[in-house]
Amino acid sequence: MARIHKKLRQEILKEKIESNPFLTDGELAVLLNVSIQTLRLDRLELGIPELRERTKQMAERAQDKLKAIASNEIVGDLIDLELDKQGISILHITPEMVFEKTQIARGHYVFSQANSLALAVIDAPTALTGVANVKYKMPIHIGEKLIAKAEVIRKRGNKSFIWVKTRNEKQEVFRAKFIMVSLEP
């Protein structure tokens, strides 16, 4: 990309961060074809905090909205949440989450991240899992950062149909369809 005018560049920067708030300054600098110093100045001028602070603010806002599950009951870090619509969480695969022999992540951790996220997006004081259909697409290893996105596809009575797709940095590794049941309407 050729160098572009600062004002346009800052517009693009804003859009990039809105569509993916998890981009690092380094990644953004590459995308916009500027030095990391320029990128940081742009960010400061726009009043956009750095990645760590951005994530923290998002997480706090997300956790304030929780209804059907307590924040400490979520497996992974909740990063974004719109009740009855969608949610995002991040899980870092640590050594205690893998099988000793294969060093591959144990299936239930990936399930737990998705399952607790599906519960988080429910707009009701209490809810339970009714059905889960899940598919493991790739072995997952220590050190991987799993980003799970939940989307409420449909609601019918006290049932919510929720799809969760989980990616590592490269590709989709897992997907799940949940039917969650709200206990109080």
Place this chain on the structure above:
Amino acid sequence: MARIHKKLRQEILKEKIESNPFLTDGELAVLLNVSIQTLRLDRLELGIPELRERTKQMAERAQDKLKAIASNEIVGDLIDLELDKQGISILHITPEMVFEKTQIARGHYVFSQANSLALAVIDAPTALTGVANVKYKMPIHIGEKLIAKAEVIRKRGNKSFIWVKTRNEKQEVFRAKFIMVSLEP
């Protein structure tokens, strides 16, 4: 049931324990319409250990057979195992497994018990979960003892189709179908 001859009674006792090794002396005494003292004498004469010892022996034998998962990686206590055929595990629902607000068991513990049992029955050095379709049929509460039974329904190439049914003391509370993938044939 009227009182029956001792020899016949001991035959029935043996059958009862074979078909359900988890019956207590009290439960067996009621089933056979004898006092608990008589029941214990019968058991001694037959050389059948008491429930606790019986369970321990079964667990040790089961754990010796494990291939695709280490004993300490199983969620719940493995009680019985025939590779490529079936397995049984028991999970006690403790306070840290329930949601604080509803005191109902978190779905992923029940999933984890079934999932690790499905892995335990695989007759291969390493295996992974491919697909899981699960249904939660009843809310599960603190103190419940969940007995999961896994059965290998079919094998095709490196894929094993395994059903797991989980009961509490009264009824089926959960069932799962897994497709497990062996990594080395």
